[in-house]
Amino acid sequence: MTETSPEPVPRSVLSDPTRFLQEKFTDAVRLDEREGYSGLIVDSDRLVEVAQSLRDDLGFTLLADASYVDYLEDGFFEMVYHVSSPHRVGPPMVFKAQTPRDEAALPSLIPVWPGADFQEREAWDLMGIRFEGHPDLRRIFMWEGFDGHPLRKDWREPYYEEEQKPFGSRWPEGHAGRAKDRIPYGMNVQYPGGFTLDGWRTEGEESLYEALDTPLTQEPGIHRIKTDELVVNLGPQHPSTHGVFRMVVTLDGETITRLKPVFGYLHRNHEKIGERNTYLQNMPYTDRLDYFNSMSNNLAYAITVEKMLGQEVSERAELIRVLMAELSRIQNHYAAIGFLLNDLGAFFTPVLYALKERELILDLFEAASGSRMMCNYMRFGGCAYDLPSQVGGPAIRPGDRERVLDTMTFIEDIVYERLPRATDEIDHLLSENEVLLTRLKGVGVLPPERAIAHSITGPVLRASGVPYDLRRMDPYSIYNELDFKVIIRENGDAYDRYLIRLDEVRESLRILEQVIPRLQATEGQDFWLGKRTYTIRVPQGEHYGHAENPKGELGFYLVSDGSANPYRYHVRAPSFINLSALEEMCVGHTVADIVVVLGSIDIVLGEVDR
Numbered sequence: 001m002t003e004t005s006p007e008p009v010p011r012s013v014l015s016d017p018t019r020f021l022q023e024k025f026t027d028a029v030r031l032d033e034r035e036g037y038s039g040l041i042v043d044s045d046r047l048v049e050v051a052q053s054l055r056d057d058l059g060f061t062l063l064a065d066a067s068y069v070d071y072l073e074d075g076f077f078e079m080v081y082h083v084s085s086p087h088r089v090g091p092p093m094v095f096k097a098q099t100p101r102d103e104a105a106l107p108s109l110i111p112v113w114p115g116a117d118f119q120e121r122e123a124w125d126l127m128g129i130r131f132e133g134h135p136d137l138r139r140i141f142m143w144e145g146f147d148g149h150p151l152r153k154d155w156r157e158p159y160y161e162e163e164q165k166p167f168g169s170r171w172p173e174g175h176a177g178r179a180k181d182r183i184p185y186g187m188n189v190q191y192p193g194g195f196t197l198d199g200w201r202t203e204g205e206e207s208l209y210e211a212l213d214t215p216l217t218q219e220p221g222i223h224r225i226k227t228d229e230l231v232v233n234l235g236p237q238h239p240s241t242h243g244v245f246r247m248v249v250t251l252d253g254e255t256i257t258r259l260k261p262v263f264g265y266l267h268r269n270h271e272k273i274g275e276r277n278t279y280l281q282n283m284p285y286t287d288r289l290d291y292f293n294s295m296s297n298n299l300a301y302a303i304t305v306e307k308m309l310g311q312e313v314s315e316r317a318e319l320i321r322v323l324m325a326e327l328s329r330i331q332n333h334y335a336a337i338g339f340l341l342n343d344l345g346a347f348f349t350p351v352l353y354a355l356k357e358r359e360l361i362l363d364l365f366e367a368a369s370g371s372r373m374m375c376n377y378m379r380f381g382g383c384a385y386d387l388p389s390q391v392g393g394p395a396i397r398p399g400d401r402e403r404v405l406d407t408m409t410f411i412e413d414i415v416y417e418r419l420p421r422a423t424d425e426i427d428h429l430l431s432e433n434e435v436l437l438t439r440l441k442g443v444g445v446l447p448p449e450r451a452i453a454h455s456i457t458g459p460v461l462r463a464s465g466v467p468y469d470l471r472r473m474d475p476y477s478i479y480n481e482l483d484f485k486v487i488i489r490e491n492g493d494a495y496d497r498y499l500i501r502l503d504e505v506r507e508s509l510r511i512l513e514q515v516i517p518r519l520q521a522t523e524g525q526d527f528w529l530g531k532r533t534y535t536i537r538v539p540q541g542e543h544y545g546h547a548e549n550p551k552g553e554l555g556f557y558l559v560s561d562g563s564a565n566p567y568r569y570h571v572r573a574p575s576f577i578n579l580s581a582l583e584e585m586c587v588g589h590t591v592a593d594i595v596v597v598l599g600s601i602d603i604v605l606g607e608v609d610r
Helices: 017-024 044-056 116-127 200-211 270-276 282-287 294-309 315-344 349-369 407-430 434-440 448-453 494-521 574-586 591-601 605-609
Strands: 002-004 029-031 040-042 062-071 076-084 093-100 105-107 130-132 229-234 246-252 255-262 486-488 541-549 552-560 568-572
Touching (some): 017 029, 017 040, 017 044, 017 093, 040 044, 044 076, 044 093, 044 105, 062 116, 076 552, 093 105, 229 591, 246 591, 270 282, 294 315, 294 541, 294 552, 315 407, 315 434, 315 494, 349 407, 486 494, 494 591, 541 568, 574 605
Parallel strands (some): 040 093, 105 130
Antiparallel strands (some): 002 486, 029 040, 062 076, 246 255, 541 552
């Protein structure tokens, strides 16, 4: 285990990147001077050049997010890129490119940042922006028989009711009828012109299987003996895909030569819903992203809206938020380790050890919010409730299910005693296990430069030796007041991805030991500042807010037109983007290793598909 703090900014990274780009690309770059907006607008024909300069001259090697917006009345689409440096403390750099709606096309940035792959496919699928030079541009969430691009502002579903909530059929009239109930069966779907269901399975899969024909750059010696090439589908119904997720794999014998992940089986068009909801209505929808980490999702969304509002948060609310976020990290990593062992074939016993401790944390979540998993707990300005006086449910002593404890006693007991002991026990029982070492060491190696290129964040990135943690790199809440280390591992394999989660559990406990005394000192203080209203109006403008979630960087890019509903609501989902390196991590390994690599990434399909 290596403890490290963020490195100083390298000399090659200039202190004023905006000025540098304006001077280097005088005619191609201009400031975004719209009210409430920031960053640079880049001419589309120079976009790749500017991106290369950002990466090579300025050190912005990590493409954090690629958002897309439909400015219907102005007649153009806008791609919004946020780029970061693993060694630069501060917010990401933002630049944009615009393209007419009727001829929506931009150059692909995959040659600069391979992590743009899935994000560009998403923008093509949901918005209809074509990326010239993309090697595999096809739908990623919707099926080929889907008509149109659903995040365009002028797209309407067959049962379209209204553009924004609350719908008139619910409020103020209070009618219970829903538009979709009035659409006759068979009329509730629409297909592209000329599309028929005859043979659609063949048509829909052609581009996917064609993508497998393009060879990767492979290490010499990958073909051990001459065999016939075989294409195998894993999933979407498979116990080790962690949800309805499919991988199409090309095999040479048992050796993987190509792998294509297939998404969309759980897609709910979360972002379209988010643009019809009010800002406050979106809070419970964030619970459904990474449904293991409702509290952390709430926090990332809350700090994004609060920045746009200029909303302050009380000290007690910040302490409660950090408490919930770090407990979320602990229970997530316990579950990730347990399910990884389950994937390896150690059925039930390790995961039950992990879930036993997780249940204690969920007891506190339930006592505080009323729900164990879908907590809907954060509010703009604080938390919906203060910590309760007591915590019930399964107690610390085995078998005593009816015990009720004082909340601070409960928190102290799990932070100082129960969780450290359980973490040491898991470490002792598993970390030197012969089977675990054999299956994990040297499997799915991801070098640091490739992890950065693929936009990987979170424990997967830090296990490759890159000390990138938003709690230190772009601090939010009260993390800049807390003493903790950014832990890294050096090998970048599945074993280090297992170990890094144990390391981070211990560091989260260290954070909580600092939070507990301050919670006790602030008892009785405000836990929610600001208005307690159903709707709020956010000033016109944009903002990208992000937080270090247990699986990586969870980001929200919001655009406000000054109304009570977001004009644009985009989610940067770490589970989704972390899968961009899956193929590279699996090539050269065997089929059995796919399960190991996927489990070591730690994904949740609610966040992947949204």
